[in-house]
Every structure is written in C-alpha cells, then in structure tokens.
Amino acid sequence: MQFSECACSGKNLTRQVRPAVLAILAGGEEHGYLIVQQLAELRLFGDNETPDPSGVYRILKQMETEGLVTSSWDTDGSGPARRLFALTEAGTACLSHWVATLQEYVAGLEELIGMMRHATRQAGEPNA
Amino acid sequence: MQFSECACSGKNLTRQVRPAVLAILAGGEEHGYLIVQQLAELRLFGDNETPDPSGVYRILKQMETEGLVTSSWDTDGSGPARRLFALTEAGTACLSHWVATLQEYVAGLEELIGMMRHATRQAGEPNA
DNA sequence: GTCGATAGTGGACCTTGTCTAGTAGAATAC
DNA sequence: GTATTCTACTAGACAAGGTCCACTATCGAC
Numbered sequence: 001m002q003f004s005e006c007a008c009s010g011k012n013l014t015r016q017v018r019p020a021v022l023a024i025l026a027g028g029e030e031h032g033y034l035i036v037q038q039l040a041e042l043r044l045f046g047d048n049e050t051p052d053p054s055g056v057y058r059i060l061k062q063m064e065t066e067g068l069v070t071s072s073w074d075t076d077g078s079g080p081a082r083r084l085f086a087l088t089e090a091g092t093a094c095l096s097h098w099v100a101t102l103q104e105y106v107a108g109l110e111e112l113i114g115m116m117r118h119a120t121r122q123a124g125e126p127n128a
Numbered sequence: 129m130q131f132s133e134c135a136c137s138g139k140n141l142t143r144q145v146r147p148a149v150l151a152i153l154a155g156g157e158e159h160g161y162l163i164v165q166q167l168a169e170l171r172l173f174g175d176n177e178t179p180d181p182s183g184v185y186r187i188l189k190q191m192e193t194e195g196l197v198t199s200s201w202d203t204d205g206s207g208p209a210r211r212l213f214a215l216t217e218a219g220t221a222c223l224s225h226w227v228a229t230l231q232e233y234v235a236g237l238e239e240l241i242g243m244m245r246h247a248t249r250q251a252g253e254p255n256a
Numbered sequence: 257g258t259c260g261a262t263a264g265t266g267g268a269c270c271t272t273g274t275c276t277a278g279t280a281g282a283a284t285a286c
Numbered sequence: 287g288t289a290t291t292c293t294a295c296t297a298g299a300c301a302a303g304g305t306c307c308a309c310t311a312t313c314g315a316c
Contacts, residue, residue: 006194007146008222010229012302014142014272018135020240026247033294044236052274057295059272066134080281080294094136096248101138102241106234108172112148113230119154120224140271142303161263180305185264187303208263208312 015044017051017059019098022091025069031082032057060085068094143172145179145187147226150219153197159210160185188213196222 003009017039024030024038032053040050060083063069068091074082087095131137145167152158152166160181168178191197196219202210215223 003222003225006222006225007302008225008229010233012273013229013233014303016237016240017273019244023240023244023247026244031294036294042236043239044233053294054275054296054298055273058297061296078282079292080279082294092248094131094134095244097131097134097136099241099244099248101136101141102237102244105138105141105172106237106241108170109144109230109234109237111171112144112151113227113234116147116151116154116223116227116230119151120220120227135271140304142272145303159263181263182265182267182306183304186266189265206313207261208310210263 015039015042015051016102017056018063019095019102020044021056021059021063022068022087022095022098025085025087025091026095029084029086031074031084032060033082035060035085063091067091143167143170143179144230145184146191147223147230148172149184149187149191150196150215150223150226153213153215153219154223157212157214159202159212160188161210163188163213191219195219 020039020042021035024035030038036051036053036056039045039056045051060069060071064071064085067088069085070088071083071085074084148167148170149163152163158166164179164181164184167173167184173179188197188199192199192213195216197213198216199211199213202212
C-alpha cells in the first residue's frame with residue numbers, strides 16, 4: 001500500500017517556521033536568504049528539503065508588523081540588496097514563550113504517540 | 129507583554145486530529161460525537177478545550193472517501209441516529225505509518241527546542 | 257411545550273506552508 | 287558582450303488543518 005499522498009506521510013505537518021526564525025535571529029541579525037538556508041538544515045525540513053522562500057519572507061514581514069523583528073536594507077557588499085532582520089525585545093520574549101509552548105506541544109504529541117502505539121500493538125495481537 | 133493573540137501562545141498549532149481519530153477507532157467502532165469527546169480529553173487539546181465537531185466530522189468524511197474508515201448508520205437506541213465509524217485495513221496501516229511520522233516529527237521539534245533554549249540562554253546571559 | 261443534551265451538517269474564515277512566476281544585481285562562461 | 291547562473295526578494299494562487307457560527311433533528315426532563 002502506498003501512503004506517499006496520505007497525510008500520514010507527514011507532508012502536511014507544520015514546520016514551525018516562526019519559532020525557528022526567532023531562534024536563528026537570536027544568534028544575530030541575518031538576511032532572509034540565509035535564514036531560508038539555515039531553516040533547510042533543520043531536521044523538521046527533512047533531507048535536502050528547503051522551505052519555500054516566499055513563505056519565509058511573508059512570515060518575516062508579518063513578524064515585522066507584529067513588532068517581533070525589525071529590518072533594514074544592506075546595500076554594502078556584492079550582489080542584490082539584502083534586507084537584514086534583527087530581533088526586538090518583544091521578539092526575544094516571544095521566543096522564550098515559544099519554548100514553553102512547543103514543550104507542551106511535544107508532551108501532547110508524545111501522549112498521542114503512546115496511544116497510537118498501544119492501539120497498533122492491540123490490533124496486531126491475536127486477541128486481547 | 130501579552131502574547132495571547134500571538135502564535136507563540138500555541139493557539140494555531142495543529143492538533144493532529146487525523147492520527148488521533150485513527151487511534152481511537154483502533155479500539156473499536158465509535159460514532160462521531162463520542163470521538164469528539166475523546167479527542168477533547170487529549171493533552172493536545174489543553175484543558176477543557178473541545179475540538180470543533182464540524183472539523184472532526186469533515187475529517188471523518190474525508191477519511192471515508194480515502195478508504196481509511198467505513199461508516200454505517202445506527203438507528204438503534206435512543207436519541208438521534210448515529211453514524212458509526214470503523215477502521216479499515218488501510219486505516220490500520222495508515223495508523224502505524226503515522227506512528228513513525230509523528231516520532232520523526234517530535235525528533236525535529238526537539239532539535240528546534242534545543243536550538244531555542246540555547247538561543248534564549250545566550251540572549252539572557254550578560255555576555256558570551 | 258419548551259429547554260437542554262445528543263448527533264450530525266454546512267459555509268465562511270484564518271493560519272501555515274507550498275507551487276509557480278517574476279524582478280533584479282553580480283559573477284562566470286563562451 | 288550577451289547568455290547563463292547564483293544571489294536576493296516579491297507576489298498571486300492554492301491546499302490542508304482548524305475554528306467559528308449557524309442550522310436541523312431526536313429525545314428526555316420539567
């Protein structure tokens with residue numbers, strides 16, 4: 001049976017770009033293109049899968065209007081102009097809030113996984 | 129600072145209703161209303177938060193068209209007619225596929241949480 | 257006979273993320 | 287010297303997962 005098109009393949013899981021971007025920016029200001037590349041290295045994005053740049057830039061823009069990051073154009077250096085993003089105080093606070101939120105989320109997922117493992121064990125056994 | 133409206137509150141996290149429904153149905157056939165109540169008890173739904181019935185029924189209908197569950201009307205007993213859902217073989221296979229997928233997902237989230245904790249520690253310290 | 261619990265349905269909407277496509281500067285290739 | 291490629295950013299359409307709101311209908315309690 002093929003499940004590559006099914007949700008159980010994980011293709012529709014959210015990649016948590018928002019908290020990941022905040023974590024990257026906590027290490028210092030960075031421009032979008034590099035943020036995308038750093039996101040691509042996360043296990044959440046699997047092997048060699050790059051997040052869609054369009055979506056990342058959109059999220060950066062949203063986070064700017066929310067006051068979590070600020071941006072400025074960097075026209076020094078070679079290549080096209082780069083928009084540099086930096087964390088604000090609110091962004092730092094948001095990041096630490098995210099830590100607790102994701103920890104609770106993982107706890108919930110682990111409860112669910114436990115249920116599922118239990119269920120598959122029972123289903124696989126001859127009889128209860 | 130208030131983050132109740134911010135994504136970092138966790139209000140937009142996906143609740144993984146699909147795998148949870150499969151796990152519930154692995155315990156035997158069940159009708160939608162009770163599935164919703166069992167979902168509400170999961171840690172993923174927090175305290176006293178009930179998933180929206182509308183969404184759950186929609187997912188059940190989708191899963192039926194995908195061949196993961198079957199349904200039949202139960203007009204016995206009192207109250208309105210109930211639609212009984214039961215796992216198919218494909219549904220059982222899908223469930224065990226989900227276990228591996230969610231485990232990998234949790235591993236990715238834990239990597240991210242590690243990054244975030246590291247970042248907040250550094251930000252919180254006087255100097256590196 | 258009205259209210260509340262049970263049980264299911266439908267539409268609009270938001271958020272997250274992807275796909276596709278396009279603009280533009282700089283380096284390299286030929 | 288222009289064609290291609292890498293860098294960097296932007297914009298529109300779309301799909302999936304969920305929530306909100308509103309609705310229908312059965313049954314028991316009061």
